[in-house]
Each structure stands twice: as structure tokens, then as C-alpha cells.
Amino acid sequence: MSEQRIVRPKPISGFPEWLPETRSVEQRWLDHIRAGFERYGFASVETPSVENLDVLLAKGETSQEVYTLHRLQADRGDDTDSRLGLRFDLTVPIARYVAQHFNELVFPFKRYQIQRVWRGERPQEGRYREFTQCDIDVINVDHVPLHFDAELPRIAHEVLSGLDIPAWTISINNRKVLQGCYEGLGIDDPLAVIRAVDKLHKIGESGVSEILTEEIGLAEEQAKVCLELARIRGADSSIVDEVRRLGVHSDLLSQGLDELAFVLDSLSDLPSGSVVADLSIARGLDYYTGTVYEAGFDDDPGYGSICAGGRYEDLAGQFIRRNLPGVGISIGLTRIFAKLVAEGRIEGGRSCPTEVMVAVPAAERREESLRTAATLRERGFNTEVFHQASRIGKQIQYASRKGIPFVWFPPFEDGGPHEVKDMATGEQGQADPTTWSRPV
RNA sequence: GUGGGUGUAGCUCAGUCGGCAGAGCACUUGGUUGUGGUCCAAGAAGUCGGGGGUUCAAGUCCCCUCACUCACCCCA
Structure with missing residues (x-):
């Protein structure tokens, strides 16, 4: 200070x-x-x-x-x-x-x-x-x-x-x-x-x-x-x-x-x-x-x-x-x-319009995250990329506190799968950014 | 503008008879490799609204002032 x-x-x-x-x-x-x-x-x-x-x-x-x-x-x-x-x-x-x-x-x-x-x-x-x-x-x-x-x-x-x-x-x-x-x-x-x-x-x-x-x-x-x-x-x-x-x-x-x-x-x-x-x-x-x-x-x-x-x-x-x-x-x-x-009767509001937050597994993989986010945005999803390569727990915590419903994990190493985590249920599975859609 | 109430940590508030500034929540960090909420531990954080006065000593007593708040007025 x-x-x-x-x-x-x-x-x-x-x-x-x-x-x-x-x-x-x-x-x-x-x-x-x-x-x-x-x-x-x-x-x-x-x-x-x-x-x-x-x-x-x-x-x-x-x-x-x-x-x-x-x-x-x-x-x-x-x-x-x-x-x-x-x-x-x-x-x-x-x-x-x-x-x-x-x-x-x-x-x-x-x-x-x-x-x-x-x-x-x-x-x-x-x-x-x-x-x-x-x-x-x-x-x-x-x-x-x-x-x-x-x-x-x-x-x-x-x-x-x-x-x-x-x-x-x-x-x-x-x-x-x-x-x-x-x-x-x-x-x-x-x-x-x-x-x-x-x-x-x-x-x-x-x-x-x-x-x-x-x-x-x-x-x-x-x-x-x-x-x-x-x-x-x-x-x-x-x-x-x-x-x-x-x-x-x-x-x-x-x-x-x-x-x-x-x-x-x-x-x-x-x-x-x-x-x-x-x-x-x-x-x-x-x-x-x-x-x-x-x-x-x-x-x-x-x-x-x-x-x-x-x-x-x-x-x-x-x-x-x-x-x-x-x-x-x-x-x-x-x-x-x-x-x-x-009276505390206004509830259910989201603190941000983000639907998907793309995690950054490591600093050198940020490009991959940016590309993934661009794909999701083109397909109409409000998408943000986490701002730094913190530990994954931190990134998920950020999404949780902001009420972001999905966290996207690009491959942790080349050739690996994309995964998406549903924050409400905690379930996580493989997904393709070009075809993924929100579960109903 | 007129009258009452309240001002202490980011928030909600304790603080006894005037004697080292406190709690809960929130926040930061940690509980070792790639995963949130719970839990545990540690840490940071306060011109005590501001100014003046009394006193060896004031968050505490007195005066002034400002802000907030409730009512009047008026209005969505």
C-alpha cells in the first residue's frame, strides 16, 4: 500500500x-x-x-x-x-x-x-x-x-x-x-x-x-x-x-x-x-x-x-x-x-454473462485456450479465458464464485482431449469445441 | 429546509467505571503433483466520521461540524 x-x-x-x-x-x-x-x-x-x-x-x-x-x-x-x-x-x-x-x-x-x-x-x-x-x-x-x-x-x-x-x-x-x-x-x-x-x-x-x-x-x-x-x-x-x-x-x-x-x-x-x-x-x-x-x-x-x-x-x-x-x-x-x-428478494442473478470459462493449463498453452475460446464464441457462447496460468483449483474457484456454469479444459498436452466441467453437477467429460452444446 | 436517531476493519456490530483496538462474515496464503463449494491453520486489514476541549490518560465525557438514517414536505 x-x-x-x-x-x-x-x-x-x-x-x-x-x-x-x-x-x-x-x-x-x-x-x-x-x-x-x-x-x-x-x-x-x-x-x-x-x-x-x-x-x-x-x-x-x-x-x-x-x-x-x-x-x-x-x-x-x-x-x-x-x-x-x-x-x-x-x-x-x-x-x-x-x-x-x-x-x-x-x-x-x-x-x-x-x-x-x-x-x-x-x-x-x-x-x-x-x-x-x-x-x-x-x-x-x-x-x-x-x-x-x-x-x-x-x-x-x-x-x-x-x-x-x-x-x-x-x-x-x-x-x-x-x-x-x-x-x-x-x-x-x-x-x-x-x-x-x-x-x-x-x-x-x-x-x-x-x-x-x-x-x-x-x-x-x-x-x-x-x-x-x-x-x-x-x-x-x-x-x-x-x-x-x-x-x-x-x-x-x-x-x-x-x-x-x-x-x-x-x-x-x-x-x-x-x-x-x-x-x-x-x-x-x-x-x-x-x-x-x-x-x-x-x-x-x-x-x-x-x-x-x-x-x-x-x-x-x-x-x-x-x-x-x-x-x-x-x-x-x-x-x-x-x-x-x-428485502433480499432479488436472487438468481448472474454476476457475469459468461457461459463458458476456458482454463489455461500452463502459460505456454495459452494460445490453445484462446483458439478454443474463439471457436466457442463463433458458435454463440459467451466465453472468457482465465487471466493467468494459476493452479487449476484457483481457476475453477474463480468460475465458481462468478457463477459461470461451465469450465472448459483444453488439452493439457498436445494430442490430448478437450474436457468440459459442468459446475452445477461437478461432472466432467470429453468434448469437442466445434460441436459441443449445453446440456438441457 | 425542519425535527429525532446513528457514526469503531470491506460488511454486520461488540467495546463495562475513562486505562494496550475486538469478534463474526468477507479477503489473502497454506493444508505438495491436474479440479470449486465444506473443514482446519496462519495472515493482512482501523485517521474509532472530522475538528476542538477536559484529563496523567478519551472509542468512551463536553462543544462544534460533516455524513448517513428515520419522519415532515413532496413525489416514481
């Missing part, structure tokens, strides 16, 4: 990283998700990690969460990069992207985007400062057909169903129902009520009730109806009748109920209980205007949403003088995956 001081390696809070065997599982997940999105004809898009701050902040409010960029050695007064920030979601960048490439895109534009985003928050369980979102959105000019509101949760359902994760439920609501109901009740600030009701799962009915009456200033009767609405939950469009029974009337409410019923009916073929209407979910973000989605783990509702999204009107209005509404949903890959990692 040198005398030089080392920088102690420490984890950076909120920036998860995995060992190879865990990462290999994550890669399988990513492949699975991508394939699911492509099965519905969505095209892949990537956008830069950074955006101009005025793009990121076009919707305001989240400014404190945005990481900004500057060069460590920037000259005093050089603010070239100071207007750049790391994106905190994939919706804002895609809005900018669509506006920018408006003339070159075919609408309705259906894209998926699987990339990292950054948020300057206090990290804790399930909350990270760098994480991967898997987004799919449909963006169109002037109008997005309602059946996309049903297709997106269907895709999310299909993708999530293919992952080995704890039981979850996708909840669906429609902001027009909430807003229309609140307006029908004569409430001045529906958005404030939506934010309060959104906390229902966390602080309970009494907590929400307190906010509604004391902070927002609703009458007891108004607050009571708001809570009754939020209590409604069901797997099919019969919940519409329950809402109507509250006796509140407004055009917006009727429209919202029609939309919600349509979406639920469209999804009625999915396994019962996997997608439900839940009139308490609202999504805090202001830009959702119609359908909203939120999925969570059934046995850990406090963990936070693992998949969320909704419909927004005119998302790109800040960037282009065209009306571009959209509907999207995002799977919180990191949040889901990290929970399983923390």
Missing part, C-alpha cells in the same frame, strides 16, 4: 447502485418493460439529462427540487451553464421535444422513454435523488381519443404482471369528477381540496377533514360530501351510481363520470381487482386534468406510488402555439426494484 491518503468510498445517499448480479436482473426487467411498450407500438425516444431551466420551470413550483449545473472551474461571472438543470421527470422534456420536432413527428405521437431523472430531495426508503422512470405517453394535436386513457393502464398492467413483485393495484380516478363535484358544492378552490384529499391515505379522514374545514374553510356539510366522494371505490362502472347518489350536479362532474366509466368498462377484461376506481386519488401535480393513475403495493401502501400518470391538456403550451394534449403513465422502476433488493 502506498502512503498516499485514499478517499474513503462512501455511498452517496439517494443515488443507488447495484452489484453485477443485481444489475443483471435489473437489465432483464428493463428488457421486459421495453418489450412490453414496443408490443403496443410505442417508439423509443431519449432526451438529454439537462434542459434549460426555463423549460424545467415552465410549470413552476418544483424549483427547489431541480439540480442546476455549473462548472467547477467556471470563471467568475461565467454563467454559460447556469441556466441548465437536470430533468426531474420525463414529461416536461417530452413536451419540449414534441414542440421542437413538431413538423417531423407523426401524430398521435406515441413514445416510450426509459431514462434517469433527478430530484433534490431528502432521500429515504423508496425515495431517491437519482432514479429511472419508464414512461409511455400519447401526445396529439388538439384531442387525444379517450381509449388511450384505457390503453395506458392496460400496458402498465401487462408489464407489471410480468415482473416478480409483491401484489399491487392500479387505482384510477378522473380529476373532472373531483373538480366537478367540488364546483357543484360551490367550493371556491377545488385544487386546494384535491391536494388535501390526496393525503387521505397518509393522514386519514380526520386529518383531511381538519384541513378542509380549518385551512380551506369549507362548511361541515361540504367537507362531509368531499370525504364521502373520496370513500368511493370499486372495480367497475357501478361506482358512477354511487357518485350520483351524493346528489351533486355539474356538467364537469357528468363529463368526468362518463370518462371514468368508459375507461373502467374498457378494462373490464383484466383480472378483477387489479385495476380499480378509487375516488380518493388525485395526484398532486397540477397539470393533470382528466384521468389519473396511481399504483402501489397492496401490503405497503405507505411506500409510495410505483406507477403513476394521467391526462393533461395542453402540456406544451409554453413551447408552441398549438394545443398538444397528452396522456401518459410512468413505471417507477427504481422504487420497485430497490424495495425488492432491500
Whole structure:
């Protein structure tokens, strides 16, 4: 060891990283998700990690969460990069992207985007400062057909169903129902009520009730109806009748109920209980205007949403003088995956993709090993050659620890046979690199 | 940003009343010729988060600071 001081390696809070065997599982997940999105004809898009701050902040409010960029050695007064920030979601960048490439895109534009985003928050369980979102959105000019509101949760359902994760439920609501109901009740600030009701799962009915009456200033009767609405939950469009029974009337409410019923009916073929209407979910973000989605783990509702999204009107209005509404949903890959990692439920991952490790019997026989490996690679096997002519026990131990399933022994002397060892069974026998195949 | 908890070997953690820095796991080497996991033996590994203070003496007591962590806020 040198005398030089080392920088102690420490984890950076909120920036998860995995060992190879865990990462290999994550890669399988990513492949699975991508394939699911492509099965519905969505095209892949990537956008830069950074955006101009005025793009990121076009919707305001989240400014404190945005990481900004500057060069460590920037000259005093050089603010070239100071207007750049790391994106905190994939919706804002895609809005900018669509506006920018408006003339070159075919609408309705259906894209998926699987990339990292950054948020300057206090990290804790399930909350990270760098994480991967898997987004799919449909963006169109002037109008997005309602059946996309049903297709997106269907895709999310299909993708999530293919992952080995704890039981979850996708909840669906429609902001027009909430807003229309609140307006029908004569409430001045529906958005404030939506934010309060959104906390229902966390602080309970009494907590929400307190906010509604004391902070927002609703009458007891108004607050009571708001809570009754939020209590409604069901797997099919019969919940519409329950809402109507509250006796509140407004055009917006009727429209919202029609939309919600349509979406639920469209999804009625999915396994019962996997997608439900839940009139308490609202999504805090202001830009959702119609359908909203939120999925969570059934046995850990406090963990936070693992998949969320909704419909927004005119998302790109800040960037282009065209009306571009959209509907999207995002799977919180990191949040889901990290929970399983923390619980030790990610197993079976390989620490390397190697299928065959070719041993080196002696330094002067290395050429033979290299030739053997080349033959195996040409035949489609992921193959590596051991890095030195150590004793055979060492070489096998290396393969064992890395989870490599087969160790190949080229001839120990000229004219001798090739042998291959199955690490799982310990069996070893003669083999020919030009014809060998993995036993099933 | 606000409040609580925790910082000792790569990891998980002991460390009594202030008196020589410890364990398990992991790691390296060995247990003789060409074969892994188990077992046995030996070895290496620590600015005790950092700085200051009290003391003959501080991992231990006091102050400051940083990091991590939990909750709030907010969200995937």
C-alpha cells in the first residue's frame, strides 16, 4: 500500500447502485418493460439529462427540487451553464421535444422513454435523488381519443404482471369528477381540496377533514360530501351510481363520470381487482386534468406510488402555439426494484454473462485456450479465458464464485482431449469445441 | 429546509467505571503433483466520521461540524 491518503468510498445517499448480479436482473426487467411498450407500438425516444431551466420551470413550483449545473472551474461571472438543470421527470422534456420536432413527428405521437431523472430531495426508503422512470405517453394535436386513457393502464398492467413483485393495484380516478363535484358544492378552490384529499391515505379522514374545514374553510356539510366522494371505490362502472347518489350536479362532474366509466368498462377484461376506481386519488401535480393513475403495493401502501400518470391538456403550451394534449403513465422502476433488493428478494442473478470459462493449463498453452475460446464464441457462447496460468483449483474457484456454469479444459498436452466441467453437477467429460452444446 | 436517531476493519456490530483496538462474515496464503463449494491453520486489514476541549490518560465525557438514517414536505 502506498502512503498516499485514499478517499474513503462512501455511498452517496439517494443515488443507488447495484452489484453485477443485481444489475443483471435489473437489465432483464428493463428488457421486459421495453418489450412490453414496443408490443403496443410505442417508439423509443431519449432526451438529454439537462434542459434549460426555463423549460424545467415552465410549470413552476418544483424549483427547489431541480439540480442546476455549473462548472467547477467556471470563471467568475461565467454563467454559460447556469441556466441548465437536470430533468426531474420525463414529461416536461417530452413536451419540449414534441414542440421542437413538431413538423417531423407523426401524430398521435406515441413514445416510450426509459431514462434517469433527478430530484433534490431528502432521500429515504423508496425515495431517491437519482432514479429511472419508464414512461409511455400519447401526445396529439388538439384531442387525444379517450381509449388511450384505457390503453395506458392496460400496458402498465401487462408489464407489471410480468415482473416478480409483491401484489399491487392500479387505482384510477378522473380529476373532472373531483373538480366537478367540488364546483357543484360551490367550493371556491377545488385544487386546494384535491391536494388535501390526496393525503387521505397518509393522514386519514380526520386529518383531511381538519384541513378542509380549518385551512380551506369549507362548511361541515361540504367537507362531509368531499370525504364521502373520496370513500368511493370499486372495480367497475357501478361506482358512477354511487357518485350520483351524493346528489351533486355539474356538467364537469357528468363529463368526468362518463370518462371514468368508459375507461373502467374498457378494462373490464383484466383480472378483477387489479385495476380499480378509487375516488380518493388525485395526484398532486397540477397539470393533470382528466384521468389519473396511481399504483402501489397492496401490503405497503405507505411506500409510495410505483406507477403513476394521467391526462393533461395542453402540456406544451409554453413551447408552441398549438394545443398538444397528452396522456401518459410512468413505471417507477427504481422504487420497485430497490424495495425488492432491500428485502433480499432479488436472487438468481448472474454476476457475469459468461457461459463458458476456458482454463489455461500452463502459460505456454495459452494460445490453445484462446483458439478454443474463439471457436466457442463463433458458435454463440459467451466465453472468457482465465487471466493467468494459476493452479487449476484457483481457476475453477474463480468460475465458481462468478457463477459461470461451465469450465472448459483444453488439452493439457498436445494430442490430448478437450474436457468440459459442468459446475452445477461437478461432472466432467470429453468434448469437442466445434460441436459441443449445453446440456438441457 | 425542519425535527429525532446513528457514526469503531470491506460488511454486520461488540467495546463495562475513562486505562494496550475486538469478534463474526468477507479477503489473502497454506493444508505438495491436474479440479470449486465444506473443514482446519496462519495472515493482512482501523485517521474509532472530522475538528476542538477536559484529563496523567478519551472509542468512551463536553462543544462544534460533516455524513448517513428515520419522519415532515413532496413525489416514481
